[in-house]
Amino acid sequence: MNRLSRLSRLSRLIRYTIKFSAIITFGVLFFIIVYILVRGIPYLKPSLFALEYTTENVSLLPAIITTIIMTVLALLISAPIGIFTGFYLVEYARSGNKLVEIIRITTETLSGIPSIVYGLFGLLFFVTALGWSFSIIAGAFTLAIMILPLIIRSTEEALLTVPNLLREASYGLGAGKLRTIFRIVLPSAMPGILAGIILSIGRIVGETAALIYTAGTVAKIPENLFASGRTLAIHMYVLSSEGLYTNQAYATAVVLLIVVIGINALSTTISKKLTKGNIDG
Amino acid sequence: MNKVGINMKSKFLEKLMEIVFFISACVSIISVILICFFIFVNGFPAIAEIGVFKFLLGKDWSPSNVPPSFGIFPMILGSLYVTAGAIIIGVPIGVLTAIYLAKFCPKKLYNFLKPAVNLMAGIPSIVYGFFGLVVLVPLSKNIFGGNGYSIITASFLLGVMILPTIISLSEAAIRAVPRSYYEGSVALGATHEYSTIFAVVPAAKSGIIASIILGIGRAIGETIAVVMVAGNQARMPAGLTKGIRTLTANIVIEMGYAAELHRGALIGTGVVLFVFILLINGIFSVVKRRMA
Structure with missing residues (x-):
C-alpha cells in the first residue's frame, strides 16, 4: 500500500516535470512573439515605408525590396540544382551507388555548416577571388549553397513518397523516363518540394551572418545585381547595433516575424495537403 | 523516317x-x-x-598592438562556455518537451504545438538576438549584476535557440520506439509515466544523443544572436556574469576592417570553428548510423 502510493507520487512528479518543461518551451516562444509584436506594431508608421532611405525616416522599404530580389535570385540558382539533384538521387542512381553515398555525406555536411562560415567562404570566393565585391549576386550565390541541402532533402523525400505504380503505368503507356518524371512524378511530388522551397525562403529572409560580408550593408535599393544592398535581417542588425533606432528595430522585427509566421503557416498547410492526398490515393 | x-x-x-x-x-x-x-x-x-600553438593556446588577442598578438584561446573557451551553458539549459527542457509532445500531449493540442516548434526553428537569429538584447540583458543585469552582457545571458539565449532542434529530433526518436516496449511495461503494472521514462525513453537514447550533438553544433555556430548579448570582450573568461567573445563573434566583429595578418588570423579563427563543426558533424553521423 505504502509502496503503491510512493509510486503514484513519483508518477505524478514525473508528469508535472514534463508538463512544466513543455509550458516553459511554449511560454518562452509565446512571450517572444507577443513581446515583439506589442512593442513593435505601434512603430510601424507610413514613414518607415518611404521609397528612399534617410537617417531620418530609417525606411524599411529598400531593405524589403532587396530581400525580395535576394530571395528570388537565390532560389533561381538553387531550386533547379536542388530539384535536379533529387531527380538524380531518386530516379536515376542505382542503390549502392558510391556517388549517392558521397552526395548524402556532402549534403549533411552542408546543412551543418554555420552561416558565418558560409559568409566567410562567400567573402573569400565570390567577393574576393571572383572579384564580385560586396554585391547582391555574391550574397545570392552564398545563400544558394546554404539552402541547397534543404531543397535536395525535401525533393528527395517528396519523390520517394510517389508510388512506383504511377511510374510503371506511365512507362506502360509508352512514355519515356524524362516525360514520366516531368509529367507524372513531379506534379505529385510538387507539394513536398514546395514546402521545402518555402522553408528555404524563411532561411533566406532571416539570414544575417552569411550576408554581412557578401552582400554588404548599403541601405539603398540596389541598382544592379553587382551593387551592394542590405536585406531586412541585416537592416535590423545594423539598426540594433547602432543603438540609435531601437524603435525602428522593433518595427523591423515585427515585419520579419510576420513573414516567418506566414511562411511557416503556408509550409504546414502545403505539407498537410500532401499527407492527405497520400491517404486518398 | x-x-x-x-x-x-x-x-x-x-x-x-x-x-x-x-x-x-x-x-x-x-x-x-x-x-x-x-x-x-x-x-x-x-x-x-x-605559430600553431601560439595561435590556438595564446591567451592574448590584441591585433592592433605593436607587435600584434593573435591568440584565440579566449575565444575557444568562450565558445565552449556558452555552448556548455546552452546545453545545460536547453537539453533538459528540450528532451522533456519532446517526451510531452510524443507521449502526453492531447491530439488537438499537438496539432497546434507541432507547428509552434517549427516556428521556433524558423525565427531568425537576429530576432532572437534582439529579444536577448532588450529583455534578457536588462533582466540579467538586475538579477546577477554587472552590465548584463555575460556568459549567463548568452547561455540562456542559446539554450532557447537550440530547443527546436533538440525537440524535433528527440520527439522523432521517441516516436520510433516500438509500441511493445511501452505495452510490455504497462502490462507489468507500471504507470504511464513510469513506462515512458523507464522503458520508452532509454530505448530512444541514441536518437536523443544525436539531437543533443546537433544542438551543440547549432550553439557553437550561432553568430548574430551571441554577438548581441555576450559582450564580446576578447579576454580569458572572468566569470559567469562577465562578458565573453566566441569564435563566431571574433570573425563577424573584426572582419570588416581587418587587413593582412589580422585578416588571416580571423580566417584562421574560421578554420578552427570549421574543424569543430566537422568533428561534431562526424560524431553526429556516426551516432545516427548506429541508430539505423
Whole structure:
C-alpha cells in the first residue's frame, strides 16, 4: 500500500516535470512573439515605408525590396540544382551507388555548416577571388549553397513518397523516363518540394551572418545585381547595433516575424495537403 | 523516317537531361570542396606564420598592438562556455518537451504545438538576438549584476535557440520506439509515466544523443544572436556574469576592417570553428548510423 502510493507520487512528479518543461518551451516562444509584436506594431508608421532611405525616416522599404530580389535570385540558382539533384538521387542512381553515398555525406555536411562560415567562404570566393565585391549576386550565390541541402532533402523525400505504380503505368503507356518524371512524378511530388522551397525562403529572409560580408550593408535599393544592398535581417542588425533606432528595430522585427509566421503557416498547410492526398490515393 | 527522327531526338534529350541531373548532383560535392579549399588555404598560412600553438593556446588577442598578438584561446573557451551553458539549459527542457509532445500531449493540442516548434526553428537569429538584447540583458543585469552582457545571458539565449532542434529530433526518436516496449511495461503494472521514462525513453537514447550533438553544433555556430548579448570582450573568461567573445563573434566583429595578418588570423579563427563543426558533424553521423 505504502509502496503503491510512493509510486503514484513519483508518477505524478514525473508528469508535472514534463508538463512544466513543455509550458516553459511554449511560454518562452509565446512571450517572444507577443513581446515583439506589442512593442513593435505601434512603430510601424507610413514613414518607415518611404521609397528612399534617410537617417531620418530609417525606411524599411529598400531593405524589403532587396530581400525580395535576394530571395528570388537565390532560389533561381538553387531550386533547379536542388530539384535536379533529387531527380538524380531518386530516379536515376542505382542503390549502392558510391556517388549517392558521397552526395548524402556532402549534403549533411552542408546543412551543418554555420552561416558565418558560409559568409566567410562567400567573402573569400565570390567577393574576393571572383572579384564580385560586396554585391547582391555574391550574397545570392552564398545563400544558394546554404539552402541547397534543404531543397535536395525535401525533393528527395517528396519523390520517394510517389508510388512506383504511377511510374510503371506511365512507362506502360509508352512514355519515356524524362516525360514520366516531368509529367507524372513531379506534379505529385510538387507539394513536398514546395514546402521545402518555402522553408528555404524563411532561411533566406532571416539570414544575417552569411550576408554581412557578401552582400554588404548599403541601405539603398540596389541598382544592379553587382551593387551592394542590405536585406531586412541585416537592416535590423545594423539598426540594433547602432543603438540609435531601437524603435525602428522593433518595427523591423515585427515585419520579419510576420513573414516567418506566414511562411511557416503556408509550409504546414502545403505539407498537410500532401499527407492527405497520400491517404486518398 | 520521320518517326525515327523523333525517336532519336527524344533519345538524345533523355541522355542530355540525365547528364544535366548528374551535373546538378555534383554541385553539392563541388561546393563542399570549394568551401574547404578556400577556408583552409586562406587560413593556414596565417596560422603557420603566427605559430600553431601560439595561435590556438595564446591567451592574448590584441591585433592592433605593436607587435600584434593573435591568440584565440579566449575565444575557444568562450565558445565552449556558452555552448556548455546552452546545453545545460536547453537539453533538459528540450528532451522533456519532446517526451510531452510524443507521449502526453492531447491530439488537438499537438496539432497546434507541432507547428509552434517549427516556428521556433524558423525565427531568425537576429530576432532572437534582439529579444536577448532588450529583455534578457536588462533582466540579467538586475538579477546577477554587472552590465548584463555575460556568459549567463548568452547561455540562456542559446539554450532557447537550440530547443527546436533538440525537440524535433528527440520527439522523432521517441516516436520510433516500438509500441511493445511501452505495452510490455504497462502490462507489468507500471504507470504511464513510469513506462515512458523507464522503458520508452532509454530505448530512444541514441536518437536523443544525436539531437543533443546537433544542438551543440547549432550553439557553437550561432553568430548574430551571441554577438548581441555576450559582450564580446576578447579576454580569458572572468566569470559567469562577465562578458565573453566566441569564435563566431571574433570573425563577424573584426572582419570588416581587418587587413593582412589580422585578416588571416580571423580566417584562421574560421578554420578552427570549421574543424569543430566537422568533428561534431562526424560524431553526429556516426551516432545516427548506429541508430539505423
